Amino acid sequence: MSLEQFRLDGKVALITGGNRGIGLAISKLFGEAGAQVIVNGRTRNADVDALCDSDNYKWVQGDVTDSGTPNRIVDEAMQHFGALDIVVNNAGIADSGDFHGFGDDRLAAITDTNFIAPFRIARAAVNTMLGSGGGTILNIGSISGEVANKPQYQVAYNSSKAAVHNMTRVMAFEYASRGIRVNALAPGYVVSDMTAGGIANADWNKVWTENTPMGRFGRPEEMANCALFLCSPAASYVTGAILVADGGYMTH
Numbered sequence: 001m002s003l004e005q006f007r008l009d010g011k012v013a014l015i016t017g018g019n020r021g022i023g024l025a026i027s028k029l030f031g032e033a034g035a036q037v038i039v040n041g042r043t044r045n046a047d048v049d050a051l052c053d054s055d056n057y058k059w060v061q062g063d064v065t066d067s068g069t070p071n072r073i074v075d076e077a078m079q080h081f082g083a084l085d086i087v088v089n090n091a092g093i094a095d096s097g098d099f100h101g102f103g104d105d106r107l108a109a110i111t112d113t114n115f116i117a118p119f120r121i122a123r124a125a126v127n128t129m130l131g132s133g134g135g136t137i138l139n140i141g142s143i144s145g146e147v148a149n150k151p152q153y154q155v156a157y158n159s160s161k162a163a164v165h166n167m168t169r170v171m172a173f174e175y176a177s178r179g180i181r182v183n184a185l186a187p188g189y190v191v192s193d194m195t196a197g198g199i200a201n202a203d204w205n206k207v208w209t210e211n212t213p214m215g216r217f218g219r220p221e222e223m224a225n226c227a228l229f230l231c232s233p234a235a236s237y238v239t240g241a242i243l244v245a246d247g248g249y250m251t252h
Contacts, residue, residue: 005234009034012081013231014073016040016064016121017091019048021192022140025220026088026227031056033228035086038077040064064091064117065109070124083132086231087125089118089164090140094194096154107156114160119167126171126180134179136231141165141184143246151207152198161186165242172240181239183230188246190218213248 013030017023019041028051031037037057039048044059051057060076062069077084093113095106122137129135144154145161168184175182189195189208198204199217209215226245229235244250 006228006232007034008086008228008232011035011085012038012077012083013086013088014038014040014077014084014121014125015088015090016073016117018088019043019045021194022187022190022220022223023088023090024048025224026090027051027057029221029224029228030086030231033232036081038073038080040073040091064121065112067120070117070120074121074124074128078128084125084128084135086136086138087121088138088140088227088231089121091117092140092194094154094157096152096157098153099155102156110156110160114157115163115167118164122167122171122182126175129180130178135181137171137180137182138227138230139164139168139182139184140227141168141186141242143186143188143244143249145186146242146244147250150211151204168242169240176239181235183235183238183240184242185223185226185230186242186244186246187223188212188218188244188249190220190223192220211249211252212246213251216247218245218247 008030013035015023015027018027018039024047027037027039038060040060040062042063048059052059058080060073062073095110118139141164142161144158145165165184168182172182226243
């Protein structure tokens, strides 16, 4: 296999939540691999400013939970770069608490961000990709979509990620014959804004680390490497996969 199989030259990629954490790392790496990148997020920051100094990047503001955002950001990708080949559904939020006390407002926030928004964005992208010969969709799931976490209780979050995993499998089945590959990446505990509170909590940190056989947290750049593989020609025969990158967390 040639290393050229990992290049994204001539491809246009849309990354939601591309302004921080795993999404920012993916945005950077995809641009380095030759893609033109639409970086989506709710707020622009200095990292996005640095990326957008290059003509290969375009910032598109938008809250993915707004029902109008999916079609708009897909349309902006088409208008600016003339194509849309790759979508990474990365935007997400986490929340934990006892199941019996988890209110409807918190449930709606989790569901709207982690499942409904990726559904709508993938739907908008597929409608475009079907007319242009195919494409690739990568949904960012989580090990939480496959197992129960500890010590935190997070039924709503885990359920939303499980929904994303199964959406990935069923979409892959539906569109494999029409040139669209759909996969998911399931990170373990990765250093990011989302996990910062838990990492700073000595008790949680100890449990998370001890339950990860590699004994450390992942880095956003390591997740970006996995994303690049799944979205590149190197993974041309891969669809419907849930790639777990968790330092061995799920081995026991």
